[in-house]
Amino acid sequence: MKPNQSIQTAKRVLKIEAEAITRLALRLDANFSRAIDLILHSTGKVIITGMGKSGLICKKIAATFASTGTPAFFLHPAEGVHGDLGMLMKDDIVIAVSNSGETEEIIRIIPLIKRMGAKLIAMTGDKKSSLARAGDVALDIGVKKEACPLGLAPTASTTAALAMGDALAVALLEEKGFKEEDFALLHPAGSLGKKLLKVDELMHTGKHIPIITAAASMKQAILEITAKRLGVTAVVDNNKHLVGVITDGDLRRALEKGNDILNKSVKDVMTRNPKKIEKGALAEAALKIMEDYSITTLFVYEVKNRDKVAGVIHLHDLLKAGVV
Numbered sequence: 001m002k003p004n005q006s007i008q009t010a011k012r013v014l015k016i017e018a019e020a021i022t023r024l025a026l027r028l029d030a031n032f033s034r035a036i037d038l039i040l041h042s043t044g045k046v047i048i049t050g051m052g053k054s055g056l057i058c059k060k061i062a063a064t065f066a067s068t069g070t071p072a073f074f075l076h077p078a079e080g081v082h083g084d085l086g087m088l089m090k091d092d093i094v095i096a097v098s099n100s101g102e103t104e105e106i107i108r109i110i111p112l113i114k115r116m117g118a119k120l121i122a123m124t125g126d127k128k129s130s131l132a133r134a135g136d137v138a139l140d141i142g143v144k145k146e147a148c149p150l151g152l153a154p155t156a157s158t159t160a161a162l163a164m165g166d167a168l169a170v171a172l173l174e175e176k177g178f179k180e181e182d183f184a185l186l187h188p189a190g191s192l193g194k195k196l197l198k199v200d201e202l203m204h205t206g207k208h209i210p211i212i213t214a215a216a217s218m219k220q221a222i223l224e225i226t227a228k229r230l231g232v233t234a235v236v237d238n239n240k241h242l243v244g245v246i247t248d249g250d251l252r253r254a255l256e257k258g259n260d261i262l263n264k265s266v267k268d269v270m271t272r273n274p275k276k277i278e279k280g281a282l283a284e285a286a287l288k289i290m291e292d293y294s295i296t297t298l299f300v301y302e303v304k305n306r307d308k309v310a311g312v313i314h315l316h317d318l319l320k321a322g323v324v
Contacts, residue, residue, distance in 0.1 A: 013147040013155065020143040020156040021163045027140055028167075035121045035137045036171050039070065042119070044091030046072040049080065051105050053154040054097045054161060061095070061165030068169050069178040077105035085109065090117035095168075098122075099141070099157040101129020110134045123164060125157055139164055194322040197283040202321055203300050203311030204230070211236060211309065214243055218261050218269060221246050230314050232297045235270045241307035242299060244270035276301050279310045283323045286313055 039046060046065055050058040058074050065072035075084055075094075088094070094113050098106050101124035110131070113120055122135030125142035132138040141164050147155035172178075210228035212221050214235055224233045225246065235244040246269055254261045254269050261269060276299045277286050286298050300311040318324050 016145065016147040017156045017159045020160045023144065024141065024160050024163060031137050031139055032167070032171075035139060035168065036175060038119050038121065038137060039093050039168075039172060040175055042091055042093050044089050044093065044118075046070055046093050046095060047075050047088055047118075048072055048095045048097070048165075049075040049077045049106065049109070050097035050161075051077055051103050053158050054099065054103070057158050057161045057165065058095075058097050060162060061097075061169070064166060064169045065172070068173045069176055070169065070172050077103070077109050080109045081105075081112070085112055085116075088113065088116055088118055092118045093121060094118050095121045095123060095165075096131055096135070097124075097141075097161050097165075098129075098131050099125040099154065099161070101126040101131035103131075106131060123161060125160075194283075197321055197323060199277055199281050199283055199286050199298075199300050199311070199313050200279055202283055202317045202323075203313040204228075204317075205311045209309060209312050210234060212246075212266065213238070214266055214270075216266055218264055218266060221266055221269070222251065225251075230297055230312060232312070234299050234309050234312070235266055236309065239307075240309070242274070242276065242301065242309050244272045245274040245297075245299065246270045247295075247297070274299065276306075277313070278306075279303055283313075283318055283321065287315075287318050287323055290315055290318075 046062070048058040048062045055074070055076065062072040062074040073087060075087065096106050101122070107130055110120065119136045120134060122131045122138040123141050124131045124138065125140070126132060127138060127140055127142070141157070141160045143156040143160050145151065146153065146157060208228065210224050210230055210233035212224050212233050212235055214237055221233055225231065225248065231248040233246050234242055235246060237243050244267070246266065250269055250271055251261065254264065275289055275293055275295060277289060279300050279302055289298060290296060296315040298313050299309055300313060302308040302310045
């Protein structure tokens, strides 16, 4: 195949699949809302089942549901009649995916699903199929044609099924008020989890926070910076409110001026109105502040009191956690 010909083929495939999704959006109706309500009001889990290529799509849909706050599992329909239906309970929701709506293995387990009392959401390309008629709700995922020129390999139809699964997952996510914090709990590993770490999980707290009072001597400030090894100390007033910071840079700049810094007051050397971040903020937000202001440390304040020091986070903490 010539390069230009292969590019034209790829464009044709992508155009057909894009049109399939566009047509899917135009046909959405009250059945979609009913499917969302069924899942939202269920006290059980979501079981997603399909054969062949549809089965592969089902696995991805189940994974997307699970990672966005809707407990879901994939059930191989052929294994279902050999014992795996034991995972199904009466309060569960079954989503069955079949383009034809006549997949033998799916049709065989429908009576068992009904007998157990579970609700059935049918995702099929044929609204008059056995699967569509058996479903408590039927979602139309039909396509005009497959991208495969022979019309045999599932292409546009599997793309449509996957897109419908994503639409369900995202609609459920929004209905449940699923937030970044919830996502972080379900993704503790990998780049996503690292980006969603909170400063609370990485900051130094308690006796590990470098901190002195405004009445302390510069000698005490230097000893505190040296002891805590973060290149900084917080300066607080008598009410333990943050009024400034002294960094290694502040010490160097004071020395460059030729001053005897040991005889200077802490207030004369410290940087007032230091950059800080709220407890509960994402570590990635802390990194952005550090990058924007070319600093390596941020003090963390209590949510209900912007002046109360809750901890301190250093650029090295973000590096070790893989946030950078």
